[in-house]
Amino acid sequence: MQLFDQKLENAFRKALITWYLEEKRDLPWRKTSNPYHIWVSEVMLQQTRVETVIPYYERFIEKFPTLADLAGAKEEDVLKLWEGLGYYSRARNLQAGVKEVVTEYESRIPANRKDISKLKGVGPYTAGAVLSIAFGVPEHAVDGNVMRVLSRILLIEEDIAIPRTRKIFEEVVMKLIDKEDPSSFNQGLMELGATICTPRPRCLLCPVRDFCTAFHEGRQEELPVKSKKMKMKTVPLLSIAIRNTEGKWLLAQRPSKGLLANMWEFPNVENDGGDIQEIVKANVGITIGSLTSLIDFKHVFSHLTWDITGYMAVTDQEAPEGFRFFTPEEVEALPKAVPVQKIWDEAKKSVVF
Ligand code: SF4
Numbered sequence: 001m002q003l004f005d006q007k008l009e010n011a012f013r014k015a016l017i018t019w020y021l022e023e024k025r026d027l028p029w030r031k032t033s034n035p036y037h038i039w040v041s042e043v044m045l046q047q048t049r050v051e052t053v054i055p056y057y058e059r060f061i062e063k064f065p066t067l068a069d070l071a072g073a074k075e076e077d078v079l080k081l082w083e084g085l086g087y088y089s090r091a092r093n094l095q096a097g098v099k100e101v102v103t104e105y106e107s108r109i110p111a112n113r114k115d116i117s118k119l120k121g122v123g124p125y126t127a128g129a130v131l132s133i134a135f136g137v138p139e140h141a142v143d144g145n146v147m148r149v150l151s152r153i154l155l156i157e158e159d160i161a162i163p164r165t166r167k168i169f170e171e172v173v174m175k176l177i178d179k180e181d182p183s184s185f186n187q188g189l190m191e192l193g194a195t196i197c198t199p200r201p202r203c204l205l206c207p208v209r210d211f212c213t214a215f216h217e218g219r220q221e222e223l224p225v226k227s228k229k230m231k232m233k234t235v236p237l238l239s240i241a242i243r244n245t246e247g248k249w250l251l252a253q254r255p256s257k258g259l260l261a262n263m264w265e266f267p268n269v270e271n272d273g274g275d276i277q278e279i280v281k282a283n284v285g286i287t288i289g290s291l292t293s294l295i296d297f298k299h300v301f302s303h304l305t306w307d308i309t310g311y312m313a314v315t316d317q318e319a320p321e322g323f324r325f326f327t328p329e330e331v332e333a334l335p336k337a338v339p340v341q342k343i344w345d346e347a348k349k350s351v352v353f
Helices: 006-023 035-045 050-063 067-071 075-082 089-104 124-135 144-153 165-176 182-195 213-217 276-284 328-333 338-350
Strands: 233-243 249-253 268-270 289-300 304-314 324-326
Touching (some): 006 165, 035 050, 035 089, 035 124, 050 075, 144 165, 144 182, 144 213, 165 182, 233 289, 233 338, 249 328, 268 276, 276 289, 289 338, 304 338, 324 328
Parallel strands (some): 233 304
Antiparallel strands (some): 233 249, 233 268, 249 324, 289 304
């Protein structure tokens, strides 16, 4: 890896920032300098595409326009607005972090890395993004896009799948960052990674091609170096929408920690290939009849795939322990993860309310 000399560094910053200011996409969180709104957008954008985030961001800011609004909201309402965006712990952590700002920092988001990093859910990237974009503090904000861009420009061949590699990129950004306009510098790197220096880079359109070592050596598609992920585990699941004689549906809330914490779901049991009514009796504690097939699909998490077979059934029994019956309107209102919503959508098509 080699950094540029002073003159080249200046020219690189200028080329990147000029391009960013002229070409940046028109995104709702780029029209505000409200640090809380920028924080929300950065949390939503983690692992999630820009196009997906836009409507969620707009609804979220409309419903919780201030730190106080989010701090005082019911967690269930927050999760409901996050429904479909995935990685729900982000929403819970965001609300917890916002509560800390309200109670411990007089509703002012700390404008230094040490304090902002203590807030729940604020990692090195989010801290740097909020500090540079909202407060103009020259701090690094290194995510996968930024590592891809810089690994190519500076021919950094360290494995980005290893967590400590991020430190190398953070140091590089701290050296290169524009002290006058750290917001446009960081966002320029992110934008370049999102639109031009993508996994299959479009180098002929690139504003910083002249500075790019990988391009000059024809190695841009070899970078970044990223070792293979571990093999994903697949779990076969039965998910059964069970309705009682009053037309109410049986759901349970997931535990408050771990995957999809606190979200609501239909009885979800591992599918061992045996008789479905017996599996449900043994695992859920309820007898069901009139089994109808609804939908088969896979739901992919970062480390795990659920191979789901969805059914609908009826019962004349009471709700077993840990479950409750809900009217269709109540089911609509509960925060549900995407796979549960898919089954619910299919169940609704099959039943006349
Ligand atoms: S020249 Fe190509 S590889 Fe280099 S930064 Fe630009 S898009 Fe990326």
